[in-house]
Amino acid sequence: MELTKSRQLQKVRLVLLVAEIEALKNCMINVYDQTESLHDPLLVQLSVMLDRKLNKFIKYQS
Numbered sequence: 001m002e003l004t005k006s007r008q009l010q011k012v013r014l015v016l017l018v019a020e021i022e023a024l025k026n027c028m029i030n031v032y033d034q035t036e037s038l039h040d041p042l043l044v045q046l047s048v049m050l051d052r053k054l055n056k057f058i059k060y061q062s
């Protein structure tokens with residue numbers, strides 16, 4: 001069964017979104033390892049970005 005073009009694009013977007021989420025998670029871990037502070041401004045900014053990406057992921061799943 002061949003996927004429609006829009007379905008293929010949706011799958012690609014989902015794969016890219018998962019990659020972005022993984023990258024943000026790794027960045028947050030690295031920043032925390034370096035600063036050892038949960039209140040670091042960069043960590044807070046990364047957290048906000050990750051939250052937005054996770055919300056998008058949830059919308060794709062529903």
